[in-house]
Amino acid sequence: MKNSGICPKCGSNNVVRVPDNGRYASSNSIYTTRATLFGKIPVIRYVCCSCGYVENWVERPDELERISQQFG
Ligand SMILES: [Zn+2]
Secondary structure (H helix, E strand, O other), rough: OOOOOOOOOOOOOOOEOOOOOOOOOOOOOOOOOOOOOOOEOOOEEEEOOOOOOOEEEEEOOHHHHHHHHHHH
16 A cells, blocks of 8 residues: 555555654654654554555664564
8 A cells, every 4th residue: 555555455546645743643653762752653554545445664774673683
């Protein structure tokens, strides 16, 4: 869905990217350190506007590395 722009559930191409702006979508973010903005990893969401399916993605390689070090 992130790369194809096609919903894997219903096949629609009505897929939108919803960035984590820290205000409306912060509940799903991953925190590598407690209660600091520095430790907050934004999770980008791709939402199918046809069926409502949602995918979550961490987009930046350095952030993936931080998660790997923290939880791996
Ligand atoms: Zn869909």
